[in-house]
Amino acid sequence: xxxxxxxxxxxxxxxxxxxxxxxxxxxxxxxxxxxxxxxxxxxxxxxxxxxxxxxxxxxxxxxxxxxxxxxxxxxxxxxxxxxxxxxx
Amino acid sequence: xxxxxxxxxxxxxxxxxxxxxxxxxxxxxxxxxxxxxxxxxxxxxxxxxxxxxxxxxxxxxxxxxxxxxxxxxxxxxxxxxxxxxxxxxxxxxxxxxxxxxxxxxxxxxxxxxxxxxxxxxxxxxxxxxxxxxxxxxxxxxxxxxxxxxxxxxxxxxxxxxxxxxxxxxxxxxxxx
Numbered sequence: 001x002x003x004x005x006x007x008x009x010x011x012x013x014x015x016x017x018x019x020x021x022x023x024x025x026x027x028x029x030x031x032x033x034x035x036x037x038x039x040x041x042x043x044x045x046x047x048x049x050x051x052x053x054x055x056x057x058x059x060x061x062x063x064x065x066x067x068x069x070x071x072x073x074x075x076x077x078x079x080x081x082x083x084x085x086x087x088x
Numbered sequence: 089x090x091x092x093x094x095x096x097x098x099x100x101x102x103x104x105x106x107x108x109x110x111x112x113x114x115x116x117x118x119x120x121x122x123x124x125x126x127x128x129x130x131x132x133x134x135x136x137x138x139x140x141x142x143x144x145x146x147x148x149x150x151x152x153x154x155x156x157x158x159x160x161x162x163x164x165x166x167x168x169x170x171x172x173x174x175x176x177x178x179x180x181x182x183x184x185x186x187x188x189x190x191x192x193x194x195x196x197x198x199x200x201x202x203x204x205x206x207x208x209x210x211x212x213x214x215x216x217x218x219x220x221x222x223x224x225x226x227x228x229x230x231x232x233x234x235x236x237x238x239x240x241x242x243x244x245x246x247x248x249x250x251x252x253x254x255x256x257x258x259x260x261x262x263x264x
Contacts, residue, residue, distance in 0.1 A: 036192050055120040065191050067183065068118035069173040075116050080100035 034063045053080075114162045119172050125195050126187040127175055129219040130211055135167035171217070178214035182207035197232070199241050204232060 029038045039046075046052055056062045057078055058071065095102040107113070119127070132139070142160040146153030175183050186203040193199035208219050224230050 037194070039194055041194070051121045058118060058120050063191075065120045065122045065187065066118060067120075067123040067172070067176060067180075067187065069169045069176060071116035071118040075118070077104040077106065078102060080102050083097075083099055083101055086098070 034061060036063060039063075111158065112162065114165050115169065117165060117169050117172065122187040122191040122195055123172070123183070125197075126183060126190055126207070127172055129221070130175065130215070130217040131168045131171045132222075133217040133220065134171050134215075135164065138163045138167045171215075174215050175211060179207060179210040182210045193241065196241075198237070198239065201232060201237060201240070208232070 030036065032038070039052075042052075052062050055064055057075060058064070059066050093102075095104065117124075124131075138160070142157055142164050145157035145160045149156045182203070186200060186207045189200035189203040190197070197204065211217050211219075219230075219232060221230050221232070
């Protein structure tokens with residue numbers, strides 16, 4: 001008993017549209033990361049406290065990278081101290 | 089009006105006061121995370137003594153190490169900067185290939201062995217710095233030199249390049 005192809009059309013539509021939205025989201029993620037793949041498994045030390053914030057201070061962009069030996073002018077003065085939350 | 093960034097608000101304080109003049113100045117390292125990750129083993133190879141010295145100083149300072157060990161800390165910074173500088177002078181192409189691969193692969197070393205091997209060879213030939221993974225047992229091939237890779241996101245088995253061994257065999261053939 002053959003299945004008529006009209007029965008499979010909805011599935012084709014579902015798969016196509018999921019595919020389109022998935023590819024679109026991937027593209028948006030790459031744009032957000034400066035054309036690179038996104039980071040994963042990133043902990044607070046990497047993203048919030050030190051590593052990527054230092055990249056941002058050096059390059060102006062969270063995913064920016066530079067391989068210069070010496071930091072740019074004023075780099076030692078733009079380090080932020082995190083302020084304690086106010087007691088209330 | 090808001091053309092400049094706020095220096096002090098409820099979340100951060102950016103202190104722009106320079107260090108007092110009696111503290112010698114040292115340029116901070118300009119390399120960001122992926123280049124530092126890529127160069128880390130060579131920094132360790134050249135600067136191990138300075139790094140150990142700094143850590144020992146901090147351990148023995150009992151909590152005031154950030155102030156008391158600034159002399160040792162400057163040596164650590166200068167040494168690491170010298171390694172980055174030398175790598176940029178001699179192996180810039182391989183260095184960039186490696187750290188750009190790392191940056192595109194979540195900064196995981198095992199996904200970039202193909203870019204790492206020429207880089208390791210170049211640094212060893214020019215700077216005489218060898219990548220040694222601390223704590224590797226002596227009877228085991230280090231993970232970056234294994235001929236077979238079990239896991240990587242990108243299939244790297246088809247272009248496993250071993251420039252060091254290949255160059256060696258070529259040399260022996262040439263001499264023989």
